[in-house]
Structures are given as structure tokens and as C-alpha cells.
Amino acid sequence: MLRTLRENRPLQGFLLILPTLVFMVGLLIIPLMLTLVVSFGRRSPDGGVIFTFSLENYLRLLGYERNCPSGEAVCFNPLYLQILWRSITLAFNTTVLVIVLAYPLAYYIARAPARWRTALLFMVLVPMWTNFVIRVYAWMMILRKEGVINLALGWVAHQLGIPFQPLEMLYTPGAVLVGMVYEFLPFMILPIYTSLEKIDLSMYEAAADLGANPWRTFLRVTLPLSMPGVVAGTILVFVPVMGTFVVSDLLGGRQVVLVGNLIQRQFLDARDAPFGSAASLVLMVMTLIVTYFYTRKFGFGEEIIAA
Amino acid sequence: MFKRSLSLFWGLLVVLALALSACGPKPSTPTAAATEVPTAAPQKTEAPTAAPQKYVTSSGFECPQPEPRLEVTSKELNLFVWTEYIPTEWKECFSMVYGVKINHDEYSSNEEMYAKLEKGGTNYDLVQPTDYIVSLMIQKGMLQKLDKSKLFFLENMLPPFMNQPFDPNNEYTVPYQAGTDAIVYNAKTVQTPPQKWADLWNPEYAGRMVFLDDSRVIIGMTLLTLGYDVNTRDPNQLQQAKEKLKQLIPNVKLFDSDSPKTALIAGDVDLGVTWTGEAYLAQQEVPEITYVYPEEGAILWQDNWAIPTGAPHPDAAYAWLNYTMQGNMFWLMLRDFPYINPNKAALEFAKANHPDIYEPYINSPITNPPLEVFEKGHRITDVGEALPLYDQIWTEVKSGQ
Numbered sequence: 001m002l003r004t005l006r007e008n009r010p011l012q013g014f015l016l017i018l019p020t021l022v023f024m025v026g027l028l029i030i031p032l033m034l035t036l037v038v039s040f041g042r043r044s045p046d047g048g049v050i051f052t053f054s055l056e057n058y059l060r061l062l063g064y065e066r067n068c069p070s071g072e073a074v075c076f077n078p079l080y081l082q083i084l085w086r087s088i089t090l091a092f093n094t095t096v097l098v099i100v101l102a103y104p105l106a107y108y109i110a111r112a113p114a115r116w117r118t119a120l121l122f123m124v125l126v127p128m129w130t131n132f133v134i135r136v137y138a139w140m141m142i143l144r145k146e147g148v149i150n151l152a153l154g155w156v157a158h159q160l161g162i163p164f165q166p167l168e169m170l171y172t173p174g175a176v177l178v179g180m181v182y183e184f185l186p187f188m189i190l191p192i193y194t195s196l197e198k199i200d201l202s203m204y205e206a207a208a209d210l211g212a213n214p215w216r217t218f219l220r221v222t223l224p225l226s227m228p229g230v231v232a233g234t235i236l237v238f239v240p241v242m243g244t245f246v247v248s249d250l251l252g253g254r255q256v257v258l259v260g261n262l263i264q265r266q267f268l269d270a271r272d273a274p275f276g277s278a279a280s281l282v283l284m285v286m287t288l289i290v291t292y293f294y295t296r297k298f299g300f301g302e303e304i305i306a307a
Numbered sequence: 308m309f310k311r312s313l314s315l316f317w318g319l320l321v322v323l324a325l326a327l328s329a330c331g332p333k334p335s336t337p338t339a340a341a342t343e344v345p346t347a348a349p350q351k352t353e354a355p356t357a358a359p360q361k362y363v364t365s366s367g368f369e370c371p372q373p374e375p376r377l378e379v380t381s382k383e384l385n386l387f388v389w390t391e392y393i394p395t396e397w398k399e400c401f402s403m404v405y406g407v408k409i410n411h412d413e414y415s416s417n418e419e420m421y422a423k424l425e426k427g428g429t430n431y432d433l434v435q436p437t438d439y440i441v442s443l444m445i446q447k448g449m450l451q452k453l454d455k456s457k458l459f460f461l462e463n464m465l466p467p468f469m470n471q472p473f474d475p476n477n478e479y480t481v482p483y484q485a486g487t488d489a490i491v492y493n494a495k496t497v498q499t500p501p502q503k504w505a506d507l508w509n510p511e512y513a514g515r516m517v518f519l520d521d522s523r524v525i526i527g528m529t530l531l532t533l534g535y536d537v538n539t540r541d542p543n544q545l546q547q548a549k550e551k552l553k554q555l556i557p558n559v560k561l562f563d564s565d566s567p568k569t570a571l572i573a574g575d576v577d578l579g580v581t582w583t584g585e586a587y588l589a590q591q592e593v594p595e596i597t598y599v600y601p602e603e604g605a606i607l608w609q610d611n612w613a614i615p616t617g618a619p620h621p622d623a624a625y626a627w628l629n630y631t632m633q634g635n636m637f638w639l640m641l642r643d644f645p646y647i648n649p650n651k652a653a654l655e656f657a658k659a660n661h662p663d664i665y666e667p668y669i670n671s672p673i674t675n676p677p678l679e680v681f682e683k684g685h686r687i688t689d690v691g692e693a694l695p696l697y698d699q700i701w702t703e704v705k706s707g708q
Contacts, residue, residue: 168514
């Protein structure tokens, strides 16, 4: 028995991937299939699932509405499309802002003396040791009416004798964006740093020899060579932001309904698992489409593995 | 050189990790945290003939004797209760007196509890469902009938809280705590105090309110202002409520069902719709915070104890119910969770032994509302097939379309 195992290479390979395989099939493929089946079902009056084949849930997401205000049998209600669009916009804005903030920092770390790099990277990572939700609560303390920022501004205004009205920062869309950017910044810094750090310094010498000024060197050498990091970071940021709702709940005062909120409410408050399943699958497909076109254009970003 | 700096780095890392773990913020009671009370079970429980042993909790509370003491063979009791909703002394006393280990899971909404139990595979002995979800759980066979011959505290319960429509003969549930959802405002900052639900539409309150993130309560009170039933299933009435509610949204600063008092106390908002306990606690921090029972009638609710079908330790569950519902145990609820207390024995015990806790309770209209509040109040019931419409309206209204 052991002897056959020793000689049978394919079997060895199979045994090695077996745990992962069981894990993926049991916890990813089967649940996904169940979600698919449920998404074609209907909600029973007490909140159970009636298994049929109906496209009603998907049509409802696309704006097909049966409870029309004007009394018609069917009308168009863009509610859920707007929620999807809002989630995409927020994810896009977050990603762009994160790139703008992360790139210079990653560049600075990559160019820092070697003995400092680890320490600097470490400082990027340390905040992540604290629980995600607790860090969001910290932002609430900072942004609220009697929070750190307003207290500091108020003190300065008082010293200068200027009348001061506390700024309304918490429970606004701006607060949600700040929280999102803060939470996902490290996921962009690390892959960009990895690709920047790998750039051979002789490239810069070559660029200088050929008469390129620093700005041109950056555009023609540094930026293209670090693109894999940016791509990887974008995927690591964009995809989770699409489904996140804790940040918008806490910092936005639950005023901003995102697709994550929508799905969560279907499984709890509305007890409408079929509609929630359909919404989850639409979110997944949408994310896949966006990622697909993005990677087709920019490549897959090998740094996603390095990160 | 490199190796040395690396080891230095690891050393630093360890030091930092220790420092962080020592002083870092600890999530003390997050939702669904499974905390366990160690069984400080005495070695010899079999000495009932001698003078009963005295048990004292870590907070110095002397555990009363169970009256009567039930036969318990189970070694464990699995509680599934609301976040921060039972006094810690109960758990310590119960495990010491009965030698039973308590496993304690928490939830923060009825829907969360319902979803978990509905999926099956749980082994809870006691849950705390609120009225509207009780009828649904009974209908679905998720609760077991109570054996009233084992419930010795029933005569302690005040009649207004018994035989509620959701469980007419208390066959499945016993009352735990009751409360209201009503209007709260800060008298220091609000010029025109609201008197009824319809007053909330006052433009003076723009951007100054905290609302429960609860579709049934907020749509329900909107229905009341239109003269409709809080539990209507009529799509036309609901459409009208939606249009009316849309006009109210500019007044809302945030939705929060976890801790609406925080925003009130911090001064981020000046008014809101909240429940008994939150209003009471907010008032203790800021005395100007006032609770108003709206003229159209407040929303009434009641939390209950129930034993799920297939509970593995029903004997321990009955012992827990009898022990904690004793007056000399249940009065702790007055101290820790200022809601409407349905336990007569607890109120009498507190009056005689802890007037400092009893007086504020009985004198506050928040915890001891006038009788007409109950007469005029409205109860939320399950709306069956109309629930997704409520949710869609809620989503639409919040999305600010």
C-alpha cells in the first residue's frame, strides 16, 4: 500500500490537494449551487422557500414591480438597480482614492534604506491587528459632533476668538468614503510596494543614460513596471468594498443602502431567502464582469500572489 | 547584520504584540459571543439535610435559595438570549446552586435568533422571543408546550402581561420584560416638543433625529398617522405610508437599532424614536431627555421566555425559570435593565429591600407608564406575505428616492 503510494505520483498529488478540494466543494461549490437553486424559488407567506423555477426575483432586481403606486399591474421601479449602481460607484471612488494615497507611500517605503523598510511596512500593518469594527468605532469618535476634530477646531477657534459651529461629519457619505479608504489602504500599499521594490535599479541608470528626466523616467519606467501591483491592489480593494456594509452602516448612519445591506436584510428582516439569493448571485456576477474586463485590459497582476 | 536586525525586528514585534494585547481595546460583549460561566460547582451538592450552603457571587451578591429546588440531572444549560439582557449574578448563582454549567449565546435581533433556530442544528434550552415572532415560532412548531405544573412562579406575574394575543393561554411562553417604542427628545435643544407621531414631520427637526432601523415600527407609526392599522397588509395603505414616510426622511440623521442613546447623549441628534430602556438610560445621562407617548398610541412589545422544540436540557431550563423569576432574584432586572417589569414579587421585594432602586423605577413614566398607554398602545404582529413589501418600502425610503 505505502509502496504504491510512493510510486504513484498522480495519487500523491491528489492526496495533497484533497483537503483543499473537500473544503472548496463543501464550503463553496455546494453552497453556491444551493444559492442558485433557492434564487429561482419563491417566498412562502411565513418566510420559507417554495422551490419552483421562477425568474421573478431576477426581474424584480432589474426593476420589474408588482406593487405599483399608480395601480397598474406591472411597472418599472429602478430601486434595486440604483442600489447596485451606488455600490459600484462607491467601490470605484474608494479604489481610486486608495490608489492615489497608497502609491506615494508605497514608493517612499520601497525607496527607503533597506533597514527601515521592514519597520515601515510593519507600521502599515499594525493597525490591522485591531478588529475591523473597533477601528470603525474609532472613526466615529473622531468625526462626531463632539469628537476629536471638532474639539480641536473649536479650541483653535476659541484661541483666535472666531465663532465656531461644529462641523457635521459623522453620518454623511463623506464619512463612509473616509472609513472605506482607511480600511482598505493596506491592501493597496502592500502589492504596489512589492512590485516597486522588485524594479532593478539599473533600469533607472539606463533611463538616465538615455537622457530621460526624472518625470519621464517615472512615466516610462517606474509606472509601467509597478502596474501589476496596482492591478492586484485594485482587485483586492474593489471586490470586498462591493460587498461591505459595516462601514456604511456605522459611519453613514444606515442612510446609505448598499447591495450588502440589501442582501443582509433579505435573509433577516424580510425573511425572503429567494430574493436575497438572487441578489447575492447578481452581485457576484457583476463583480466578476468588472474584474474580467479590468484584467483583460491590464493583465491579472501577478502581485496578487506575492501579496 | 541582516540577521541581527531581523531578530531585533521579531523581538520588537513580540513586545508590541504583548503591549497591544494588554491594553488594546477588547470587544467585551460583541454580538453572539459565546461566553461561558465557569462552573464553580461545589464538591458536595448532596447535603440538603444540613443547613443550606451559602453562595456568594464575584460581585458580592448572596445567592438566595431556590424555592422550590427542582430535581436537575442535566449538567449543562444552553441559553440563547438578547445581547446584555440578563444579570450576571443569575448565571453565577444558578451554576453554583445547581452545579450546572451555563453556555450563553447572544443575539441582537429576533430575526437573527429566528434564522438560527430555523436552520436547525442548534441545541438551545431557552430563548427570549418578542411577541410578533412568538406566534410565528409557534405556528412553525419551533417552541415546545410548557408544563405549567413545573412553573411555580406564575402567580408572581402581573395579569396585564399574561394571556397576550400571541400566546393566549401562555401555553408556550412566560413574560420576561415589556416595553414601548415612542418619541424621545432633548428638552434643552428642542423648541417645540412633539406630542404625537404626526409631529415628527415638523421641518424644525430637519436632520436632528435618530430612528430605529426597524421597518415595522417606523412604517407602523406612519400608518398610525394616516389612521390605518399598524399591521395592515393592504398594498394601497402601504403605498400611502411610503409616500408620507419619504417626506420624513430629511429629518432623520441616522438609523440605529443597536444603541440609539449614544447619538442622543453625544448630542449628534436631538430627537428620535426609541424604546423604553434606551430612553431611561439616556435620561440618566442627560436629564433633559424626555420620553413622550404619542397621542396616536405607542408601540407596545413584550419579550418572553420559551423553550425551543428539542431542547436537550429541559429540566435545567425549568429550574432556571423558577429560580430567576423569584422575587429575590428578578429584582436585579430593575437594577440592570430598566424596562417594564411584569414580576409582582420582584417589585415587592425591591420596594421592601432596595427602595433606592424601586423608587426611581415606579416614579418614572418611562418604566412605569400610565395605564392609558397600554390601552391606547398598538402591538406589532407578523404580516405574512406582506413582509417583503414592508422591507421594499423601507429600502426605498432609506435610499432617499
